[in-house]
Amino acid sequence: MKKSTKRLASIAVGALLTAGALTACASGDTGGGDDGGDSAGAAKIGLLLPETKTTRYEAFDRPLFEAKVAELGDYEVLYSNADQDAAKQQQQAESALASGVSVLVLDPVDGAAAASIVNLANAQDVPVVSYDRLITGGELAYYISFDNEKVGELQGTALVEKLEADGKAEGGILMVNGSPTDGNATLFKEGAHSVIDESGLKVLAEYDTPDWSPDKAQEWVAGQISQYRDEIAGVYAANDGTAGGAIAALKAANVTPLPVVTGQDAELAAIQRIVAGDQYMTIYKAIKDEAELAAEIAVKLANGEEVTGDTDVDGTPATLLEPVVVTVDNILDTVVADGFYTVEDICTPEYADACAAAGIQ
Structure with missing residues (x-):
């Protein structure tokens, strides 16, 4: 994929709001692709998400998208989740x-x-918005995502700088990458390598995790521990699910202290692992902005309106949002300040002492 022609400095989400009366709409949960709603006369918008192993899609993307569409007018959302099955997604789209x-x-x-x-x-003259992951073919109407190569760069930079601060600038690392069928995973890996390859760190082994599966990540890391145990200073994990799998393997093998572990998506479990000191960092992506902007673009396209992007990717108008590094030091200033989680969400009884020690209260 070509890099976008420019980086997004800021987004103007409000500029895309649809004018006119705002009324509630019915939302149809298609699940396996069947229409679950009955909104006579309402224009229909299809929302097809890829999987449930990454918690963001059901917990954030879907409800935020549906709520914004409902705010914008009388539209019916036909929703499906493909459960990481491309053939199933094809059927849902049909x-x-x-x-x-x-x-x-x-x-x-x-x-x-x-x-x-x-x-x-x-x-069939139906415009398609490529959401979060880029579709590499066909005529797309719009692409909404994050600067995914930058995500990898931020992860790699955080890992390198932490290991340097810990006096392990020439240590060994494992790289637990994302799914080989996800184009974003390729960009995360490229971004991370652009930093790691220029550092003194040694990549001991590398793995592309099928389906972003935490279980498969855990199994692979467990195998690497038996070979490299004392050499592992850090683990580049492409997202929080694979990070959780890696950490589970390290704990099961009684590796102490735990290596520096990266992540992405700011899942609640990852934020709690960061508070507890098991995971070093994650990448917070403003999913609310992404989902709501997608809803606004979809409504405009459903009404036959022209849409323009802040940039373009492979000739497609696009918006690329900015990712943010989260460590224990800025949890309050990021995911809590944005209302992504509350302190109460994070600081359950199990994490109360760690939260207090980190000043998260």
């Missing part, structure tokens, strides 16, 4: 198109395979 959606918002299981969905939608 079902949504057969149901008469005016626009598809598609977060692909497999960015290349999803091109067939885009082509099918194009043939």
Whole structure:
């Protein structure tokens, strides 16, 4: 994929709000691709998300998107989750198109395979918004995501700087990358390598985690511990799920102290691991901004309006939001300040003492 022609300095989400009366809409949960709603006369918007192993999609992306669409007018959301199955997502897309959606918002299981969905939608004059992961084929109407190569750069930089501060600038690391079918995972890895390869760190072994599976990440890391145990100073984990799997393997093997572990997505469990000192950092992405902007773009496209981006990616108008590093030192200033979590969410009884020690209260 070509890099975007410019970096996004700021976003103007409000500029995309649809004018006119705002009324509530019904939202249809299609689950396996069936229409669960019955909003007579309402324009239909398809929302297809890729999987549930990453908690963000069901906990944040879907409800935030649906709430924003409801705010913007009388539209019905036909929702499906593909459970990391590209063939299932193809069927869900075909079902949504057969149901008469005016626009598809598609977060692909497999960015290349999803091109067939885009082509099918194009043939029916249904615009497609590529959401969070880039679809590499077909004529896209818009692309909304984060600067994914920068995500990897931030992860790599945090890992290198922490190990340098700990006096382990030439230590060994494991790289637990994301799914090989996710184009974003490729960008995370490229960004991380651009930093790590220039450092004194030694990559002991590297793994592309099928389906972003925490269990598979745990199994792989467990195998590496038996070979490299005392050499492991850090673990580059591409997201919080794989980080959790890596940490579980390290704890099961009684590795102490725990290596420096990265992550991404600011999952609640990861924030709690950071508070407890088990995970060093995560990447916070403003999913609310992403989901709401996707809803605004979808409504505009459903109404036949023209949309323009802040930048472009491979000739597609795009918005790339800015990722933020979260460590124990800025939890209050990031995920709590944005209302992503409350202190009460994070500081459950199990983490109360660690929260107090970190000044999170």
